[in-house]
Amino acid sequence: MPRFHTGPAPARRDDWHTLRALWPYVWAFRARVSLAFACLVLAKVANVVTPLYLKDLVDALGVPGTLLALPVAALLGYGLARLSTSLFGELRDALFARVTQGAIRQVASRVFEHLLSLSLRFHMQRRTGGLSRDIERGTKGIGFLLNFTVFNILPTLLEIAMVAGVLLWRYDWVFAALTIGTIGAYVAFTLLVTERRMVYRRSMNALDSQANGKAVDALINYETVKYFGNEAYEHRRYDHDMAHWVDSAVRNQVSLNLLNMGQGMIITLGITALLWRSAAGVVEGAMTVGDVVLVSAYLTQLYAPLNFLGFVYREIRHALADMERMFDLLGNRQEVADRADARLLATRRATVRFRDVDFGYESDRRILHKVSFDIPAGATVAVVGASGAGKSTLSRLLFRFYDVDGGAVLVDGRDVRDYTQASLRAHIGIVPQDTVLFNDSIAYNIAYGRPGADQAAIERAARAAHIHAFIMSLPQGYETPVGERGLKLSGGEKQRVAIARTLLKDPPILVLDEATSALDTRTERAIQDELAQIARDRTTLIIAHRLSTIVDADRIIVLDAGRVAEEGDHAGLLALGGRYARMWQLQQSGLDEGQGNLTDTVPK
Template sequence: MRLTHTGPAPARRDDWQTLKNLWPYIWAYRGRVLLAFACLVIAKIANVLTPVYLKDLVDGLGVPVAVLAVPVAALVGYGLARLTTGIFGELRDALFARVTQGAIQQVASQLFQHLLALSLRFHMGRRTGGLSRDIERGTKGIGFLLNFTVFNVLPTLLEIAMVTGILLWRYDWVFAGLTLGTIVAYVLFTLLVTERRMVYRRTMNTLDSQANGKAVDALLNYETVKYFGNESYESQRYDHDMRSWVDSAVRNQVSLNLLNMGQGLIITVGMTALLWQSARGVTQGVMTVGDVVLVSAYLTQLYAPLNFLGFVYREIKHALADMERMFDLMANHQEIADRPDALALQAKTASLSFEAVDFSYQADRQILHRVSFTVPAGGSLAVVGASGAGKSTLSRLLFRFYDPTGGAVRVNGRDIRDYTQDSLRAHIGIVPQDTVLFNDTIGYNIAYGRPAATQEEIQAAARAAHIHDFVTSLPQGYDTPVGERGLKLSGGEKQRVAIARALLKSPPIMVFDEATSALDTRTERAIQEQLDRIAQGRTTLIIAHRLSTIVQADHILVLDAGRVVEQGTHADLLALGNRYARMWQLQQSGEDK
């Protein structure tokens, strides 16, 4: 088996667009943002004044004792400046904490809501592991970006501007020129090299998501992997991506080391030149020892944040790279959206009709061809046919997971596109063929049909679905965990939970999509009687393979390759002696194909 090769690294996007996407979430806390910025400015002004007081203190120590008040004043000023720096720095951090965490919470919540609103087509094509990793990295990237920007980039740039201004005001322009020259050279070098390094980070992200997606997929399908003995194959697929990830990670680290060496060289040259210039001023008698201390203090004060600025810039670029995938998810088009004037469906009974419905998942493969039928309020219609005939597609169109490419689906005579999706789906219950449960308790999964239901109502639905006795026989009863996707329960047990869940919802329209396919014959008969009872008074769409379960349906549709080839009652279709009659004979004789 051939392992697939990873594609090229994703194309670079506009980082400014990412920042514009993030800005509304930050500005929602504009009051805290402005206060935090005011604290930042005050802290930096105090920090820049600290070396000035230190210079006065050093110079004052060299004068006669009679004027000792000068160094005392400088000492007090120095202490107050440092205290102000610390206090307002902490206030800034405290004020901005709510901004950072609030922005992360709002982005994550909106993204989760957006993903749930995306079409079934998107979710059928996604990889759960890769998607979850993209969201995790993206939300963490917001925290990195805001913390590094507010706590490091802005303070450092502000301090550089103030220091440059003071040096230009108090000394020769050469001091300001050397300072700015060093900073410009450092920033340009960092920017150019980091931009070239970003391709490695993006490739690492792609490979990490790809490897994680394959790992999660294999673990979710653990039994299938074991059935076919493909442990080695899955390990090879995962290891292939991880080896490629290692290659990108090594290149990323080597380029980082080269970047650090270049930054260190620029800083060293700049510091040496400034110290040489200040020492030269002392020897010429135009500067005092205090001036040397001042320049030295500024150099020391700028060195650490400037050196850290390179790391911060890299982390910001990494954060932007991590955020781009998350915001790309936000940009996914919502295929099925409510109309601006959509109505809320409110009805205790509902009729259902399909009018010349055409549908295709892909343009080159049509699934339904002008399918038409009507189910009156309280009536029942069964749909039968071979696998792939388009039976389950009917329920997906009814729930409006997709819109028809032609024709219309109507509830109570109105196109379902005129209703809000939430109100439409609130009127429909389903027992699917493939029941997937949440990794929670049995009680939680039953209650999912109506989360506000009482324990008595949950148990009543379980009794109606013939699962109450089984649940109460378990040591933890309704608090029994069902495991990932309900793997701790048998297929029949999961299907009965699904039936109880639909019963608890109690909607006017019920869809049974092979609702008893995972049950044994004895249980099927008991459940079928219960389904027949709850279908009374409800509009019911039954998608069935076993014809014995639809004998009592008011109307039966036979689909073949997405077309209605026969329809009528059970007796009418048997009398025709065509496709339905042959299917009935095969199933009755035990030769069901």
Template sequence: MSASPAPSSSKRNDLSVLKSLLPYVWQFKYRVIAALACLVAAKVASVILPIFLKDIVDQLSVPATLMALPVAALLGYGFARLASSVFGELRDALFARVTQGSVRRIATQLFSHLFSLSLRFHMDRQTGGLSRDIERGTKGIGFLLNFTVFNILPTLLELSMVTGILMWRYDIRFAAVTLGTIGAYIIFTLLVTEKRMVYRRTMNSLDSKANSKAIDALLNYETVKYFGNETYEVSRYDRNLGEWADSAVKNQISLNLLNIGQGVIITVGVTLLLWLSASGVVSKTMTVGDVVLVSAYLTQLYAPLNFLGFVYREIKHSLADMDRMFGLLAQGQEVADHPDAHKLKSRQAEIVFEGVDFNYEDDRPILRNVSFSIPAGKTVAVVGSSGAGKSTLSKLLFRFYDVNGGAIRINGQDIRELTQASLRQHIGIVPQDTVLFNDTILYNIAYGNPLASQDEIIRAAQAARIHDFVLSLPKGYETLVGERGLKLSGGEKQRVAIARTILKDPPILVFDEATSALDTRTERAIQQELEQVARDRSTLMIAHRLSTIVNADEIIVLEHGSVLERGTHAQLLRLQGRYAQMWAMQQAGDEASLDV
């Protein structure tokens, strides 16, 4: 799977993007209808302005002896100008909720959808590029809606009305020149802009790539420093920006050529219309007021028509940006709830792994016919060498992935028949690699149960043996832990994770190397607390240090994804197999460390 989840533009077109957007906009249909009504009223008022101006000029062009103040024309002109302004502002006010509401709902749905996607998707994607796709897509929605309603529709409506007035009042040549100019302008803009879009798409791709690499390097700041690769990372970032800059220059040059062509077309059209109106005055078939009327329409049309080119280009850019964002929404769920899935409700849980097969890739099997059970309230530990598939068991139990063969059952129910939310609500995990939010210690502990009281949070911290440490900090529980918890040591982060899980109070516990980052003294103290917490709960312990699982009700030894040995600690030692070898090696290592 590629790093970018969105399908290519060739697979989705502008029409499909607009169809995806329409349901969100139509949720505000009454506001949309009211805004369109104001739009029409504002444009009607705008188009009749030059007619009042013509009447004023004609009435003021008579000999001085016959001159009178054109009160009606002046009042009509003032009313039309005021109406155009007022209805325009009302349109903007009404449509603001449509634009912002649509952006909010799409962004919220997309954020929720990303959490529903499988762990495989999130392992493949790059956060920097993904965030850019979302940011550009949501901005594109606002731009598309605003400029469609505020610029494209008003301009097209105004062009239609002006053309009709020119055909009604004057020679058909006026309307023909106007329509010919508009047609040539639109066709030229469309053809050139379509060719320019390849530069925009390339810029987006290179921008996302550069941003992804930069964020990846910053997230791995310590690793970069460890190996002294600052220059390498800066050079790589600069190369990516260089490619982006080359594409941006080509994009700018093509934009300049487009503007030149548009300027030529507009200039030719304006000149022809002025020529026709001036000729009419000379031949006495038109008045000076008619020239003013045509000139006013030309001036009125020139700005929006010239702006229409910019709007069209930007809307095409927005559609390209939205294409990637809606592509994320179209990303299918690898692990989805069954339509008839039901909620898990139990404080006692018997867990059974029944002939489980699993592989991340077709040619790389991870688990082969793994079977074991965790009786309600009992503790089962899984040990084995790196890559044996130990941590995969917890991912399958959480349904981050679905098994390829066999089944995992809780209280006799296949977990694929349960809702994922209720399943995960029943499981608490302390992972080996603890990642914290860039917030306070209080927030990170309370994440286990956001509704917990302050006293419950403190009791959980005390059980995880971190309460005294927190109180020793200047800001106590309000201490910020930094990006990914980097301001805390590995042991401190792990104790926060333990407190968080204790606060969640689930009937099923998973300890994935839960004390691997702790010193021996702290490990022994917390191990006692973990055993106390695990009492009367179904517990899966994934361990590297065998000393932490000697009291487990059963120990499973995994080797190359298969169950090699099983039994209690004493039984496995008597067996003199793989577990006994691992125990002997670790005991020798502990003794050696004590001698140092």
């Protein structure tokens, strides 16, 4: 069985792996990236040239009054350099905006598409709240990483290199050495301390996702929480995780304060040494006042971005940690995948066959054992049995949410693994026992069976499901919102919406999984007649608990502990006097066979 990532992130990882994963999405906008980089270089060249014009101004104005003249060239050069810095910087930002947002869109879309392609097993193991939080943080991390890398890290590093080159060109090597040494010490200290701090950030992320997952889980199952009076219990669980999150957050903040203190000391020492050296040069007559202004201006220009560089680097590392969990989602293997030579299923009359099917959700717990039966085209076959007998598993295998461990499920005589999943599922419609609706309108939920269907088709399906009159009685009619998971509708109303949705899909294969279990007797009879009419021309698999709903089935399969115990039509099974006859007798007498195992109530 594949293993899925559900726990905390590892203490260390290869950040280059994350960057390599992001790069194709950025390079898709290569023309904009190239233009933005050119603007970046031009902006920094203008920024480095600006203090040179300032030095010329100071030296020109520092001569005796009799020789003083307006330094027009220096003034114009200074103004043009300042303007160019701003102009090219803004142009860079404008060009790169679509790169950042476009990359975020493509990554988010790719992750969403991949999650939808993963197996049902993955989605049964994950927590929705934690998963959504990982994606949210990851997409924000992409924006932060790209913006601060292009707008801060690269420009600052480029400016540092240019300033060091100018100082080395105009003055002795001590100025360049002091500049590079200060920056080297600053970067080394930042890298060392930040690496040690990352464990706190990863711990915060894991605890945040865990707490959010529990909160969303409790809110989704709000009614169950209220039924059992477990509000305080759910609050304690949530608060327990948040308390651990606070501990990690405090450690993270304290370590940040220590990092800022160390960075401040290094910058202060470097600036003091450079100013001392330039002041000494003026005293010695080797440098002018303009030279001191030049060095001071460079230090001022570098101080702010260099001080910000520490913050940016820390946040980039945090962004990489945030992106880590999102990109890890793309690493989850698609358990059920189309074969390279998979073909399209195209038919209006399909046969279905289960041939010696073995299956288990876990390797050490088998659900189905050598199950075999056929559903001819246009026929109706019902499967009955106690809870846990494997009835609903049959529909999941038919939809190919899972692949069988042994045997095969065949449609039109061919293994379902030979078809594309999209074309296979397009031919199957299901009315499930547990109907979940989208938090949208009734019309949207019915139209989900065939996106793009017009209003007339939606209303025809609603009439066939005997829910049109109810919908029209509502103030907003078909535009009535159903709430989270359809909580604003009763169980019967939700099930009728699900029936209408499936009728709108109009599939050649129909699966009815306890399709009328939540309906009252009168509505159930009306819908049973309609379903019987609809199923007449379709290959139909009925998974049933109430035997009265399947007496007209062409064939009835009795499952017991994942094995076919009996099969035949209703009359034949009653005459057999076995398990089915016992179930019928119990239900007719008002008892509920679902309260116990089939093997507990039927003599061997």
